[in-house]
Amino acid sequence: xxxxxxxxxxxxxxxxxxxxxxxxxxxxxxxxxxxxxxxxxxxxxxxxxxxxxxxxxxxxxxxxxxxxxxxxxxxxxxxxxxxxxxxxxxxxxxxxxxxxxxxxxxxxxxxxxxxxxxxxxxxxxxxxxxxxxxxxxxxxxxxxxxxxxxxxxxxxxxxxxxxxxxxxxxxxxxxxxxxxxxxxxxxxxxxxxxxxxxxxxxxxxxxxxxxxxxxxxxxxxxxxxxxxxxxxxxxxxxxxxxxxxxxxxxxxxxxxxxxxxxxxxxxxxxxxxxxxxxxxxxxxxxxxxxxxxxxxxxxxxxxxxxxxxxxxxxxxxxxxxxxxxxxxxxxxxxxxxxxxxxxxxxxxxxxxxxxxxxxxxxxxxxxxxxxxxxxxxxxxxxxxxxxxxxxxxxxxxxxxxxxxxxxxxxxxxxxxxxxxxxxxxxxxxxxxxxxxxxxxxxxxxxxxxxxxxxxxxxxxxxxxxxx
Amino acid sequence: xxxxxxxxxxxxxxxxxxxxxxxxxxxxxxxxxxxxxxxxxxxxxxxxxxxxxxxxxxxxxxxxxxxxxxxxxxxxxxxxxxxxxxxxxxxxxxxxxxxxxxxxxxxxxxxxxxxxxxxxxxxxxxxxxxxxxxxxxxxxxxxxxxxxxxxxxxxxxxxxxxxxxxxxxxxxxxxxxxxxxxxxxxxxxxxxxxxxxxxxxxxxxxxxxxxxxxxxxxxxxxx
Numbered sequence: 001x002x003x004x005x006x007x008x009x010x011x012x013x014x015x016x017x018x019x020x021x022x023x024x025x026x027x028x029x030x031x032x033x034x035x036x037x038x039x040x041x042x043x044x045x046x047x048x049x050x051x052x053x054x055x056x057x058x059x060x061x062x063x064x065x066x067x068x069x070x071x072x073x074x075x076x077x078x079x080x081x082x083x084x085x086x087x088x089x090x091x092x093x094x095x096x097x098x099x100x101x102x103x104x105x106x107x108x109x110x111x112x113x114x115x116x117x118x119x120x121x122x123x124x125x126x127x128x129x130x131x132x133x134x135x136x137x138x139x140x141x142x143x144x145x146x147x148x149x150x151x152x153x154x155x156x157x158x159x160x161x162x163x164x165x166x167x168x169x170x171x172x173x174x175x176x177x178x179x180x181x182x183x184x185x186x187x188x189x190x191x192x193x194x195x196x197x198x199x200x201x202x203x204x205x206x207x208x209x210x211x212x213x214x215x216x217x218x219x220x221x222x223x224x225x226x227x228x229x230x231x232x233x234x235x236x237x238x239x240x241x242x243x244x245x246x247x248x249x250x251x252x253x254x255x256x257x258x259x260x261x262x263x264x265x266x267x268x269x270x271x272x273x274x275x276x277x278x279x280x281x282x283x284x285x286x287x288x289x290x291x292x293x294x295x296x297x298x299x300x301x302x303x304x305x306x307x308x309x310x311x312x313x314x315x316x317x318x319x320x321x322x323x324x325x326x327x328x329x330x331x332x333x334x335x336x337x338x339x340x341x342x343x344x345x346x347x348x349x350x351x352x353x354x355x356x357x358x359x360x361x362x363x364x365x366x367x368x369x370x371x372x373x374x375x376x377x378x379x380x381x382x383x384x385x386x387x388x389x390x391x392x393x394x395x396x397x398x399x400x401x402x403x404x405x406x407x408x409x410x411x412x413x414x415x416x417x418x419x420x421x422x423x424x425x426x427x428x429x430x431x432x433x434x435x436x437x438x439x440x441x442x443x444x445x446x447x448x449x450x451x452x453x454x455x456x457x458x459x460x461x462x463x464x465x466x467x
Numbered sequence: 468x469x470x471x472x473x474x475x476x477x478x479x480x481x482x483x484x485x486x487x488x489x490x491x492x493x494x495x496x497x498x499x500x501x502x503x504x505x506x507x508x509x510x511x512x513x514x515x516x517x518x519x520x521x522x523x524x525x526x527x528x529x530x531x532x533x534x535x536x537x538x539x540x541x542x543x544x545x546x547x548x549x550x551x552x553x554x555x556x557x558x559x560x561x562x563x564x565x566x567x568x569x570x571x572x573x574x575x576x577x578x579x580x581x582x583x584x585x586x587x588x589x590x591x592x593x594x595x596x597x598x599x600x601x602x603x604x605x606x607x608x609x610x611x612x613x614x615x616x617x618x619x620x621x622x623x624x625x626x627x628x629x630x631x632x633x634x635x636x637x638x639x640x641x642x643x644x645x646x647x648x649x650x651x652x653x654x655x656x657x658x659x660x661x662x663x664x665x666x667x668x669x670x671x672x673x674x675x676x677x678x679x680x681x682x683x684x685x686x687x688x689x690x
Binding site for chain 1: 476478479482483485486489547548567568569570571572573
């Protein structure tokens with residue numbers, strides 16, 4: 001299994017398959033090509049011999065003593081044609097099938113070349129077994145002479161040539177597998193070398209754990225092919241580190257948030273239990289504890305809500321809703337609280353239909369309005385304007401409160417972030433605006449905040465009209 | 468002993484004030500950094516309990532400022548953050564001690580006592596002057612082997628004198644360290660309590676421990 005999944009072994013397997021096909025093909029091709037060349041040269045030699053014999057015959061015919069001179073003709077043959085069964089033969093056959101003349105190499109041994117049945121004036125060639133049991137290349141060609149049609153047959157042994165071919169084949173059979181083995185070793189080394197970089201890289205990646213997520217892979221001395229991998233790893237590490245840090249920050253913020261009510265409970269108990277007390281004091285302490293327990297529950301619920309909103313389990317129930325109608329509901333919800341602080345809320349705008357989650361939007365604007373009232377000056381105002389611009393519904397909530405310093409505008413949407421601990425009196429958990437942000441983002445919208453000095457702040461919610 | 472408590476979480480501040488007062492301290496409470504800074508600079512307190520996360524000005528800034536002005540009041544920092552770097556920052560800013568929320572109230576009291584001893588150069592929890600024993604942890608007072616029952620106010624004045632034994636303490640100083648700012652300063656009250664204390668501690672003993680230094684104040688010493 002592991003061999004199949006290894007890049008190295010796959011590379012070797014493919015290399016072996018491809019190179020064995022190439023080497024075998026090349027070997028076969030070279031062998032047959034050489035054989036063609038060798039036999040071709042034999043054939044040309046025989047053909048020249050036949051042409052030579054034919055011109056001799058024509059010359060003799062002109063003198064009219066064809067029959068007489070055949071012996072002369074055969075005597076004229078010299079060298080290898082004169083040696084018995086040398087593998088170089090010729091014979092001249094009349095149309096009646098009688099051998100008129102043959103080379104001494106045949107006549108001494110009293111051997112004949114096999115006769116050709118279908119005579120033709122174009123040369124016919126084939127490979128036969130000769131009188132000396134070796135392979136022969138035999139060519140037959142007929143010529144018309146005034147008295148008759150004679151056939152000249154000439155043959156040459158292939159024995160030496162086949163020996164050459166055999167030794168060539170043997171060379172191929174030795175050299176090619178050797179080449180094959182050497183290149184196999186070569187490819188083993190090459191894959192090892194190129195995979196070593198990957199191994200080093202994977203070791204480096206392996207060294208990065210949750211404890212040293214701030215480390216990055218070096219880009220120096222890295223092969224250009226591995227650069228995209230290194231880049232992707234570094235990008236991924238960056239994202240991981242960010243989410244790790246956010247998670248850590250969230251946990252420390254959450255625990256910090258929970259420490260305050262816990263400290264109140266703990267100290268209340270310590271002080272109250274410090275001495276014998278009356279029923280009224282015990283009751284007061286229990287009330288304090290109950291209040292703090294509510295606050296802890298509220299913090300936990302909001303933590304859960306934020307993590308749900310930021311997670312994937314958050315689904316919007318979209319329907320056609322009138323944004324103005326939602327705002328009127330929210331204003332009705334907040335009005336008693338606003339009145340208790342002598343704050344006037346004014347809502348401007350007209351009916352506007354959008355596709356949204358009604359309950360969630362009520363949550364969004366309740367949070368925003370709650371802040372606008374909570375952090376307002378006494379006798380302050382909250383002005384709400386509902387309008388549209390370029391396919392977006394816009395809700396602006398402006399208050400006459402203490403405003404938000406420029407350097408804190410970015411952070412107010414962070415979980416648990418609170419501008420000022422003094423605003424803590426109303427027991428906010430510091431999660432309201434991050435919930436607002438999450439819901440508006442889920443709708444495909446965005447939240448902006450404007451604030452100029454201490455003239456109050458303005459929250460602007462942009463929501464797409466339809467989705 | 469007078470303690471300045473600077474804590475913005477009102478419910479925590481109230482219960483701490485109550486607990487500290489029950490332990491015999493007079494407590495001045497501030498709910499934000501600016502108010503706390505003012506109190507530290509203007510009230511001759513014996514110790515301060517300072518929260519780090521405060522509105523208007525954070526606790527570390529408050530501490531830095533008062534230390535620069537030469538205010539030596541021992542300060543215990545309270546915080547909801549308890550990482551080492553927070554502790555280092557706090558101590559470097561001039562804090563004398565550090566306590567992470569939620570804490571044990573008994574521990575806070577013990578640490579306050581420890582700071583008061585440090586300031587007074589009394590190193591034990593039990594202060595001894597001749598045969599008089601004042602246990603600052605249990606508030607138990609003994610002369611010879613006899614337990615002397617004291618009212619809270621009497622104890623507090625005795626303890627203050629004991630911490631600074633051998634020194635002359637003016638009536639004003641006693642008042643300032645015994646009462647919080649809500650109390651209308653009237654040094655005659657001190658004379659009244661000193662009288663009560665004399666009756667309980669020195670009466671029937673040949674050796675008098677509470678001395679009146681004419682025109683200057685009172686002193687607790689062996690001779």
